[in-house]
Amino acid sequence: PYGFIRVNKLSFRDFNIKHKPKADTDVIVAKEMPKPVLEGFATNNLVFLIHISSSMNSAEKFPVLKESLKYLVNQFRPTDRVAILTFSSGVREVLPSTAAENKALILKTIDDLTFGSSTQGAAAIDFAYKTAQKNFIANGNNRIILASDGLFTSGEKDYKKMEKYIQQGAEKNIAISMFLFGNNTDYVTSKLKELSRKGNGNFASILSVEEGKKHMLEEAQAVKN
Numbered sequence: 001p002y003g004f005i006r007v008n009k010l011s012f013r014d015f016n017i018k019h020k021p022k023a024d025t026d027v028i029v030a031k032e033m034p035k036p037v038l039e040g041f042a043t044n045n046l047v048f049l050i051h052i053s054s055s056m057n058s059a060e061k062f063p064v065l066k067e068s069l070k071y072l073v074n075q076f077r078p079t080d081r082v083a084i085l086t087f088s089s090g091v092r093e094v095l096p097s098t099a100a101e102n103k104a105l106i107l108k109t110i111d112d113l114t115f116g117s118s119t120q121g122a123a124a125i126d127f128a129y130k131t132a133q134k135n136f137i138a139n140g141n142n143r144i145i146l147a148s149d150g151l152f153t154s155g156e157k158d159y160k161k162m163e164k165y166i167q168q169g170a171e172k173n174i175a176i177s178m179f180l181f182g183n184n185t186d187y188v189t190s191k192l193k194e195l196s197r198k199g200n201g202n203f204a205s206i207l208s209v210e211e212g213k214k215h216m217l218e219e220a221q222a223v224k225n
Helices: 062-075 100-111 121-134 156-171 186-198 209-220
Strands: 044-051 081-087 091-099 141-148 175-181 203-206
Touching: 044 121, 044 209, 062 100, 062 175, 062 203, 062 209, 081 100, 081 121, 091 100, 091 121, 121 141, 121 156, 121 175, 141 209, 156 175, 156 186, 175 186, 175 209, 186 203, 203 209
Parallel strands: 044 081, 044 141, 141 175, 175 203
Antiparallel strands: 081 091
């Protein structure tokens, strides 16, 4: 059936069949969500090896280290794992390898870190490699992140032991990166650079939280899927 539309002078007439949408109201453009920073990177098996001698007790060292580590933990995926070891006169496992789904526990462990006394570097590195090996992830990012404010040995003999453990670890596809917090001498810097190079890792001197965040994130992005 057909009908008729009565049109008079007072009627509003718009016989356009197509209606052009108003760009500011009718069309909603979906914004692309930013990708997670660890998307496309291998699952992490990280060991934080943290130097807690009393010399770390200054504003540009321990607080910067803690904030940098916590930032990294907050980027983790539930399947990423981290263990936390501390060393001074001895080595202590303050957190066994833990999945990042337990993020609150990991962050609390970092917050609760305190200081020790003198330093034994070789024993600490040996312990860290054993921890990484025990939780090794095939095709993953198996890596030790050592944070210190200086040369953490008791002499050349201890340094040679560290070199040995680092070279053995590299052969097992476990890398070690070394981050130096606060200013230090060229001698210390060169020694740590050399150790990290032999361990297939990275080295950086960190003087601010922003620098710390950047370098920590790079460690978790070291291996792509």
